[in-house]
Amino acid sequence: xxxxxxxxxxxxxxxxxxxxxxxxxxxxxxxxxxxxxxxxxxxxxxxxxxxxxxxxxxxxxxxxxxxxxxxxxxxxxxxxxxxxxxxxxxxxxxxxxxxxxxxxxxxxxxxxxxxxxxxxxxxxxxxxxxxxxxxxxxxxxxxxxxxxxxxxxxxxxxxxxxxxxxxxxxxxxxxxxxxxxxxxxxxxxxxxxxxxxxxxxxxxxxxxxxxxxxxxxxxxxxxxxxxxxxxxxxxxxxxxxxxxxxxxxxxxxxxxxxxxxxxxxxxxxxxxxxxxxxxxxxxxxxxxxxxxxxxxxxxxxxxxxxxxxxxxxxxxxxxxxxxxxxxxxxxxxxxxxxxxxxxxxxxxxxxxxxxxxxxxxxxxxxxxxxxxxxxxxxxxxxxxxxxxxxxxxxxxxxxxxxxxxxxxxxxxxxxxxxxxxxxxxxxxxxxxxxxxxxxxxxxxxxxxxxxxxxxxxxxxxxxxxxxxxxxxxxxxxx
RNA sequence: GGCGCGUUCGUCUAGUGGUUCAGGACGCUGGCCUCUCACGUCGGUAACACGGGUUCGAAUCCCGUACGCGCUACCA
Numbered sequence: 316x317x318x319x320x321x322x323x324x325x326x327x328x329x330x331x332x333x334x335x336x337x338x339x340x341x342x343x344x345x346x347x348x349x350x351x352x353x354x355x356x357x358x359x360x361x362x363x364x365x366x367x368x369x370x371x372x373x374x375x376x377x378x379x380x381x382x383x384x385x386x387x388x389x390x391x392x393x394x395x396x397x398x399x400x401x402x403x404x405x406x407x408x409x410x411x412x413x414x415x416x417x418x419x420x421x422x423x424x425x426x427x428x429x430x431x432x433x434x435x436x437x438x439x440x441x442x443x444x445x446x447x448x449x450x451x452x453x454x455x456x457x458x459x460x461x462x463x464x465x466x467x468x469x470x471x472x473x474x475x476x477x478x479x480x481x482x483x484x485x486x487x488x489x490x491x492x493x494x495x496x497x498x499x500x501x502x503x504x505x506x507x508x509x510x511x512x513x514x515x516x517x518x519x520x521x522x523x524x525x526x527x528x529x530x531x532x533x534x535x536x537x538x539x540x541x542x543x544x545x546x547x548x549x550x551x552x553x554x555x556x557x558x559x560x561x562x563x564x565x566x567x568x569x570x571x572x573x574x575x576x577x578x579x580x581x582x583x584x585x586x587x588x589x590x591x592x593x594x595x596x597x598x599x600x601x602x603x604x605x606x607x608x609x610x611x612x613x614x615x616x617x618x619x620x621x622x623x624x625x626x627x628x629x630x631x632x633x634x635x636x637x638x639x640x641x642x643x644x645x646x647x648x649x650x651x652x653x654x655x656x657x658x659x660x661x662x663x664x665x666x667x668x669x670x671x672x673x674x675x676x677x678x679x680x681x682x683x684x685x686x687x688x689x690x691x692x693x694x695x696x697x698x699x700x701x702x703x704x705x706x707x708x709x710x711x712x713x714x715x716x717x718x719x720x721x722x723x724x725x726x727x728x729x730x731x732x733x734x735x736x737x738x739x740x741x742x743x744x745x746x747x748x749x750x751x752x753x754x755x756x757x758x759x760x761x762x763x764x765x766x767x768x769x770x771x772x773x774x775x776x777x778x779x780x781x782x783x784x785x786x787x788x789x790x791x792x793x
Numbered sequence: 794g795g796c797g798c799g800u801u802c803g804u805c806u807a808g809u810g811g812u813u814c815a816g817g818a819c820g821c822u823g824g825c826c827u828c829u830c831a832c833g834u835c836g837g838u839a840a841c842a843c844g845g846g847u848u849c850g851a852a853u854c855c856c857g858u859a860c861g862c863g864c865u866a867c868c869a
Contacts, residue, residue, distance in 0.1 A: 325869050357869065417867060424866095435795095435865080459867050476798070485795065486865085493867040500869050524797055524864035547799080547862095554861065582805095585818095589806060593817050612806080615862070619804050622819045632832075672831045736828090751828040763830030 318350035318515045321508065322376075322383070325357040326368035329565035330375030332618065333519065333549045333557060336583040340546065341517050342381045343584075343606040353511055354383040358391045359503060375566035378576050380599065388511060390503055397498035400506050400536065401460050401491060409535040410491060412458040413440040414451050435487045436461070460492035462531065469527040474517070474544030474608050481527040489528055501525060505532040508541060517544040517608070520615075544608055547587055547615040557618050569623075573675030575634075578627040586616045596629050628674035639666055639679075646680050652687045658775075662686065665773045668765045686773070689782050690760025693789065697762040701753040708790040711753060714739060715783045718776070726775045732768045757786030 551561030
């Protein structure tokens with residue numbers, strides 16, 4: 316049977332990585348077995364749901380490449396249908412009206428808690444007579460609708476956890492419709508999943524204990540029960556549920572931090588699922604191919620940002636050049652930097668040598684900035700170590716003199732620059748490093764960078780000279 | 794409180810009764826490379842929560858304990 320799965324976020328915030336992973340796993344099953352991946356927005360909580368959140372969630376899914384099938388279902392638009400099903404349940408005696416007020420229930424609960432007795436609903440309204448009910452209805456008393464539990468236990472096989480039995484004897488006759496006529500979550504999911512044809516529900520572990528209730532509803536309605544699979548949660552470093560205080564948790568934040576979608580996708584897959592092979596960096600196609608629900612773990616996994624960073628760096632390094640160029644050009648355009656035709660070749664070369672040093676897109680952009688702009692600030696430690704040394708200003712000035720007397724063509728050959736700097740150092744009785752380090756700081760503002768001779772070639776004569784000048788000024792003003 | 798889920802290196806995990814004094818990856822760490830950084834490369838580090846069983850034999854099966862998490866709402 317082809318799986319029809321769904322992702323059903325409630326639009327009360329950004330797309331969380333936990334939600335994203337749930338979406339990914341669902342998407343993978345659908346794509347692997349040529350089923351459908353549906354999207355439903357659970358916006359019944361009108362207070363907390365926002366348009367902006369919906370936008371963010373869709374954007375996050377798109378960014379991760381999780382395309383959905385069919386039209387998006389908005390739960391709030393299905394109120395009438397939910398009511399209709401509740402009416403059926405009422406008519407078939409699978410549910411009953413409860414006229415207890417929230418206040419009454421609350422005080423009963425409190426009492427039960429204090430006296431350490433079972434605090435489940437006492438079933439007052441379950442025993443109401445026909446006459447009482449019509450009387451209450453006539454008096455227009457508000458009521459909620461409760462599901463009548465009649466079975467002793469339910470049983471189902473969870474795709475991830477295996478056989479799962481629940482003793483129903485101490486479960487409440489749970490509410491399925493609020494007194495304002497809106498359905499409660501348990502009711503809405505069942506109706507929507509059924510109507511959407513969902514036959515496999517893969518969701519977070521936190522719904523595991525709710526599943527028996529839903530199964531009861533399916534049975535009462537005479538609907539076929541989907542398969543269920545419950546994914547372990549994602550935890551933060553301190554092993555508690557991943558939340559804002561653990562740092563970045565929304566897909567959007569990772570995007571802003573220069574993480575590539577394919578890296579986050581790949582990483583999230585590895586959280587709780589094992590491909591059954593040692594290779595961990597996998598393309599979307601490979602993952603679809605290897606994905607198996609029965610290789611999903613049942614242990615909660617800690618979100619390891621360092622490993623994500625590593626994976627991302629692999630994606631950066633192995634990125635095809637045209638893609639790298641695409642990102643670079645987009646950045647240039649966004650920041651209004653442009654190249655003269657004679658610069659292009661050197662710029663491409665620069666891209667290649669900064670690629671291996673960029674662990675994120677942000678790193679890449681930082682390197683690009685070095686190409687276009689003279690250093691605005693110099694690394695503080697570098698200044699201490701190289702600029703505050705005796706005679707550095709004079710040394711750079713002399714170097715500037717030597718370089719400025721060179722022909723432009725000299726900057727086209729990296730090995731010539733190499734020879735020149737080493738010779739210059741030798742003439743001043745210095746180790747080459749003594750010249751290279753201050754020069755690097757002058758050209759980039761940093762203590763680390765790609766090879767200095769490559770850099771001189773890339774920046775070419777004009778930029779090299781003017782940056783040395785700025786550095787000399789800076790040193791003289793120290 | 795009740796019910797449920799879970800527990801292999803710091804982290805992600807492999808492992809489904811013997812071929813494992815537990816394999817891979819990230820991290821950390823030592824060397825090499827070197828103008829710095831990164832990459833690369835060769836090494837190192839470190840785990841079956843605890844206690845009982847079952848068995849010739851247990852990380853693997855069973856039972857307790859501890860710890861963590863979830864549900865127990867007219868939240869989703």
